[in-house]
Amino acid sequence: MVLSSAPKETNAEAKPLYAAIYEVVRQIPFGKVATYGQIAELLGLYGRARQVGYALFQVAPDSDIPWHRVVNAQGKISRSPMRQGNDDLQRILLEREGVVFDAQETLSLALYRWSPKHSED
DNA sequence: ACGGTGACACCAG
């Protein structure tokens, strides 16, 4: 593709790091979840979980990226004023995949955490 | 350039 115009799109293609993050997120299978720190670590970005969250923030809810399969280290959906309901959508999408939340709105990481393998795919 | 903020995580009290 000719990038003659080079629009300032804050998309995946514009940010190699984000593209890498999205690729990992895409690996998460149906019914499984991963934590922000886990995603970061897989990319050799230990300690930079925030960037993962920021990358996902830029993903549209209707994207093909299963952004809803990423939760925090406590197994909870990170609530934020900025999300205005998308956090609820995340829970709904997860429940559609069979993920069960307890009374504390927490899911069992021991049960649903995705274990990446070399021969994924 | 700079400081505040944040879909996080970890550690000390």
Add this chain to the structure above:
DNA sequence: TCTGGTGCCACCG
């Protein structure tokens, strides 16, 4: 359990 501080670093004004 909860609070507060630290590390990380991209984004925004």
